[in-house]
Amino acid sequence: xxxxxxxxxxxxxxxxxxxxxxxxxxxxxxxxxxxxxxxxxxxxxxxxxxxxxxxxxxxxxxxxxxxxxxxxxxxxxxxxxxxxxxxxxxxxxxxxxxxxxxxxxxxxxxxxxxxxxxxxxxxxxxxxxxxxxxxxxxxxxxxxxxxxxxxxxxxxxxxxxxxxxxxxxxxxxxxxxxxxxxxxxxxxxxxxxxxxxxxxxxxxxxxxxxxxxxxxxxxxxxxxxxxxxxxxxxxxxxxxxxxxxxxxxxxxxxxxxxxxxxxxxxxxxxxxxxxxxxxxxxxxxxxxxxxxxxxxxxxxxxxxxxxxxxxxxxxxxxxxxxxxxxxxxxxxxxxxxxxxxxxxx
Amino acid sequence: xxxxxxxxxxxxxxxxxxxxxxxxxxxxxxxxxxxxxxxxxxxxxxxxxxxxxxxxxxxxxxxxxxxxxxxxxxxxxxxxxxxxxxxxxxxxxxxxxxxxxxxxxxxxxxxxxxxxxxxxxxxxxxxxxxxxxxxxxxxxxxxxxxxxxxxxxxxxxxxxxxxxxxxxxxxxxxxxxxxxxxxxxxxxxxxxxxxxxxxxxxxxxxxxxxxxxxxxxxxxxxxxxxxxxxxxxxxxxxxxxxxxxxxxxxxxxxxxxxxxxxxxxxxxxxxxxxxxxxxxxxxxxxxxxxxxxxxxxxxxxxxxxxxxxxxxxxxxxxxxxxxxxxxxxxxxxxxxxxxxxxxxx
DNA sequence: GCGCCTTGTGTGACCGGTCACATTCATGCG
DNA sequence: CGCATGAATGTGACCGGTCACACAAGGCGC
Numbered sequence: 001x002x003x004x005x006x007x008x009x010x011x012x013x014x015x016x017x018x019x020x021x022x023x024x025x026x027x028x029x030x031x032x033x034x035x036x037x038x039x040x041x042x043x044x045x046x047x048x049x050x051x052x053x054x055x056x057x058x059x060x061x062x063x064x065x066x067x068x069x070x071x072x073x074x075x076x077x078x079x080x081x082x083x084x085x086x087x088x089x090x091x092x093x094x095x096x097x098x099x100x101x102x103x104x105x106x107x108x109x110x111x112x113x114x115x116x117x118x119x120x121x122x123x124x125x126x127x128x129x130x131x132x133x134x135x136x137x138x139x140x141x142x143x144x145x146x147x148x149x150x151x152x153x154x155x156x157x158x159x160x161x162x163x164x165x166x167x168x169x170x171x172x173x174x175x176x177x178x179x180x181x182x183x184x185x186x187x188x189x190x191x192x193x194x195x196x197x198x199x200x201x202x203x204x205x206x207x208x209x210x211x212x213x214x215x216x217x218x219x220x221x222x223x224x225x226x227x228x229x230x231x232x233x234x235x236x237x238x239x240x241x242x243x244x245x246x247x248x249x250x251x252x253x254x255x256x257x258x259x260x261x262x263x264x265x266x267x268x269x270x271x272x273x274x275x276x277x278x279x280x281x282x283x284x285x286x287x288x289x290x291x292x293x294x295x296x297x298x299x300x301x302x303x304x305x306x307x308x309x310x311x312x313x314x315x316x317x318x319x320x321x322x323x324x325x326x327x328x329x330x331x332x333x334x335x336x337x338x339x340x341x342x343x344x345x
Numbered sequence: 346x347x348x349x350x351x352x353x354x355x356x357x358x359x360x361x362x363x364x365x366x367x368x369x370x371x372x373x374x375x376x377x378x379x380x381x382x383x384x385x386x387x388x389x390x391x392x393x394x395x396x397x398x399x400x401x402x403x404x405x406x407x408x409x410x411x412x413x414x415x416x417x418x419x420x421x422x423x424x425x426x427x428x429x430x431x432x433x434x435x436x437x438x439x440x441x442x443x444x445x446x447x448x449x450x451x452x453x454x455x456x457x458x459x460x461x462x463x464x465x466x467x468x469x470x471x472x473x474x475x476x477x478x479x480x481x482x483x484x485x486x487x488x489x490x491x492x493x494x495x496x497x498x499x500x501x502x503x504x505x506x507x508x509x510x511x512x513x514x515x516x517x518x519x520x521x522x523x524x525x526x527x528x529x530x531x532x533x534x535x536x537x538x539x540x541x542x543x544x545x546x547x548x549x550x551x552x553x554x555x556x557x558x559x560x561x562x563x564x565x566x567x568x569x570x571x572x573x574x575x576x577x578x579x580x581x582x583x584x585x586x587x588x589x590x591x592x593x594x595x596x597x598x599x600x601x602x603x604x605x606x607x608x609x610x611x612x613x614x615x616x617x618x619x620x621x622x623x624x625x626x627x628x629x630x631x632x633x634x635x636x637x638x639x640x641x642x643x644x645x646x647x648x649x650x651x652x653x654x655x656x657x658x659x660x661x662x663x664x665x666x667x668x669x670x671x672x673x674x675x676x677x678x679x680x681x682x683x684x685x686x687x688x689x690x
Numbered sequence: 691g692c693g694c695c696t697t698g699t700g701t702g703a704c705c706g707g708t709c710a711c712a713t714t715c716a717t718g719c720g
Numbered sequence: 721c722g723c724a725t726g727a728a729t730g731t732g733a734c735c736g737g738t739c740a741c742a743c744a745a746g747g748c749g750c
Contacts, residue, residue, distance in 0.1 A: 002480060012706055023730045036727050058468050059413070060706035063735050070447075070469070076435045079630075084424040091423065091450050100469045102447045105436050122404050124415070124445045231634040243425045257630065263634040283426075286601065289576040289608040302469075339692070357736055367702045381697055405736035408705050553723070 011052035014173035020048035030055060058100070062126075067246030071312055072102040074140045075131040076109075079121055080229060081284040082254070082301050083131055084124070086153055087306020088240055090129055100125075111143075118143045127312045129153065131186035138199045149315040152306045166315060168307045175297040175330035176209030179251055179279045180293070182332055183216075187248040187340045188277065190219040194227050194237045194261060196253030205282070210251060224230035227257055234260025235282055242268035248341040255280040255287045262337070273339035283333055300328040356397035372572040376401060403445075405469075417447040417466035418659055419485045420456075420476040422608055427599070427616045428476055429648050431498055434650020435474055442658055445470075454481035456488075463488045472657045474498065483544045494660040496653045500543070501550030511660060520642040520675035521554030524563075524596055524624045527640070527677055528678060530687045533594035533622065535564040539572050539582045539606060541598030551626070555596060579605025587613035593621055593686040600625040600632045603639055607682065618684030626676055637681035645673040658681035 020027070022045060027039050030045040037045075048054075062068040069150045072091055087103070094101045102124055104117045108178040119142050121128050127149040130141040137152075144150045149166075156172040181225040183191045191214065206226055214221050225241065227233035232255035241247045242265055252258035258280030262272060271278050272292055280287060285300035358376070361368040366606070367386060374382050375390040382390075382549045393399075407413040418435055422428045439446045464487050466473050472494040477484040488598055489495045494511075501517040512604045536559065543549040552569055559566050570586065572578035579602035586592045587610055597603035603625030606619060613623050617637055625632060628643035 001495060024707085025709095025731080026729060029729085032708090036729085038728060041728080055464070056707055057408075057409045059404055060735095061708080063402075063408050063737085064706075064708040065710095066735080068404070078423070078436065079426065079429040081424065087448075088450070091448060092452075095450065095452075100447055100465065101449075102445055103436060103448075105434075106438065107437075107440075119400070120445065123400060126629050231631055234452045235634060238697080259631050259634045261636075265638055266636045273464070286576055286604050289580060289604045291608060291611045291636060293608075359736080369737085370739095371699060372699080374699085377738090381699085383698060387700080402736055405705095408707085409736075409738040411705080411738095655742080 011054040016048045016054050020044045063211045068126040070100040071127045072125040072126040076106045076134045077134040085301035086305040089302035090309045093306040093309035105135035115141045115143050116246045127316050129308050131269050134199050151312045153308050166311050170299045171327050172205035173209035176206040178212045178332045180210045181211035181299050183249040184217045191249040191251050192222050192247050193224040194252045195224045208291050231260035232258050235264045238264035250278050252280045255282045255284040277338040295335045295338035298331045298333050350597035356399040361393045362402050365389045399624045405643045411543045413471040415445040415470035416472045417470040419449045421451045421479045421481040430646035431650040434647035435654045438651040451481035459484045460488050463472045463652045472661050474653050479544050498653050505542040511656050515644045516552035516672050517550040521551040522558045523677045524642050525555045525558035528594040529562045536594040536596050537567050538569040538596045576601050576605035580609045583609035595623050600629040604622045620687050640683035643676045643678050648673050
């Protein structure tokens with residue numbers, strides 16, 4: 001509440017111009033760092049800006065210049081650890097670059113709904129980041145009109161994308177390979193895989209990394225068990241697997257799934273890691289505190305979000321930190337949930 | 346990619362006007378549903394809109410009218426369950442009302458940093474929701490300039506806020522009371538409390554609900570143990586509590602904390618619920634799948650987020666769904682982690 | 691037949707910036 | 721000395737909408 005008691009509307013460049021005794025264009029030059037402004041003039045303008053508490057109106061800037069300094073993140077979910085961490089990373093990087101961040105949730109994967117969300121995002125911001133880990137996200141990525149800057153956060157693509165397709169991803173294949181190899185090296189005959197839904201119809205990179213490790217070790221290749229994203233899916237899947245006494249190692253598509261798997265094994269009276277070993281993906285914050293604590297592969301989602309923004313930023317401005325996305329290396333974290341198979345197996 | 350091969354810029358109301366043979370003002374009237382437009386004219390305009398694929402430019406609308414149909418959510422965190430769920434609720438409600446949602450993360454609680462974020466939020470949108478569960482949030486709520494529509498998602502206030510202060514909250518007092526009473530009714534002599542950080546210096550509603558239940562039961566009132574938000578804090582706190590054999594029941598400020606507590610008790614060789622009972626707050630998605638599954642009090646964060654938006658929406662537009670925030674009733678969910686105290690205690 | 695209100699439509703200014711171009715003045719060079 | 725050049729600054733239009741007001745045509749009362 002200021003002394004006058006009523007909120008007066010903020011100062012515009014013309015107010016500043018009048019106060020400094022120059023034209024509005026000169027003010028514009030000062031706030032944009034244009035070189036040819038006499039130092040003494042610049043000084044007066046800056047003083048006026050300070051005095052009036054002038055702040056450049058973002059809306060007017062966007063309308064006049066076309067550039068909006070805002071990005072929208074389209075995602076099917078905001079609460080899952082991976083999604084939320086990516087969002088956090090994007091926000092961090094965006095804030096550092098003075099960009100505003102908007103979010104749009106893809107509640108349905110239905111084409112019309114997705115298209116509507118993409119439209120909203122398109123006319124609310126100058127660039128879009130799509131988290132395309134699921135069908136809704138994949139469709140959204142496809143529905144972005146050509147010409148609109150967009151970066152996709154995707155599953156590891158099957159083939160390296162051609163040239164400059166602005167995608168970022170983690171090395172899921174390597175991650176799955178590491179986890180599977182770890183379990184095999186403990187002596188397990190093979191490793192079963194409870195998969196998160198794939199965003200596409202093709203075999204996911206996680207699945208293929210898992211397969212490759214099995215193949216190289218000459219281990220049998222069981223069918224992957226398709227599941228959902230949350231613990232309930234893992235729980236249901238593992239209740240079935242638990243009946244098969246030959247199952248001694250289970251790799252889970254993410255840590256939430258692994259949580260459900262642990263629970264199901266417990267309910268089935270099978271001890272972890274005594275009888276069955278379990279490994280997850282992501283290294284979510286709670287994984288280290290489970291009992292048994294969860295062996296998992298740490299993925300840097302926050303860094304992934306930052307990369308996504310950096311890439312988009314590079315497209316939006318010619319200032320060129322367009323360093324090709326450094327695919328961060330997944331890191332195996334061995335904890336209590338994995339161990340050698342039982343002696344009698 | 347359209348046939349012309351180059352992206353032409355979107356149609357404006359003047360393009361539509363030309364196509365329909367009317368003035369731009371008439372087009373404006375049509376898209377705003379103004380009554381006095383001859384039906385035949387309206388028809389032609391609508392046809393032109395359809396044909397040209399006209400969409401109203403949100404930026405221009407905001408600049409010209411002052412209203413922006415956008416809200417910004419200020420929060421210290423986007424990944425914790427409660428925060429993320431509130432955000433999700435806000436987004437849901439906002440999307441339904443055709444509002445855009447921006448987020449701003451309060452990375453530091455330092456005054457200058459908070460003020461800067463609030464400023465950014467202020468000039469990016471017409472209204473703000475602040476999640477004020479922590480010092481950064483509380484400061485942000487205080488730093489919002491008078492006159493700017495804002496709604497706070499806060500801890501249960503000590504006294505009912507005066508009149509129309511636009512705040513929403515859950516009934517933390519009742520929730521703590523329920524959980525504590527539940528544990529006492531199982532026969533525990535008293536209940537220890539591991540607290541999440543309070544946003545203010547005053548006693549939180551959770552603490553006071555817990556105290557009240559103890560008092561009514563004539564149970565001893567141990568000092569609450571101050572902790573952090575995540576499992577690590579609960580873990581550290583419980584390692585100490587575990588040494589005290591008289592501790593048979595622990596109430597935790599949230600489910601993440603409870604997870605750390607469960608872990609610490611396990612490491613200390615104290616069984617749950619055999620020797621110690623544990624209860625949490627929030628009913629996070631993983632709580633049902635822990636071993637033992639967690640007794641907790643379910644809070645409707647998503648609904649809270651929706652209420653927050655509804656309130657803000659009511660302030661921003663005179664269309665009046667300003668029904669006073671229905672404080673949602675917390676629901677005790679009894680699971681495996683709570684049971685009677687050991688016989689020898 | 692006149693004034694008056696209502697309905698339908700158009701005109702000009704404005705929101706707060708940017709952009710393209712014009713203007714002024716001092717300087718360098720042939 | 722005259723003229724081209726560049727630095728410093730100003731003017732007008734524009735981005736795509738809204739708002740306040742003007743204005744023409746038609747219906748109604750008297």
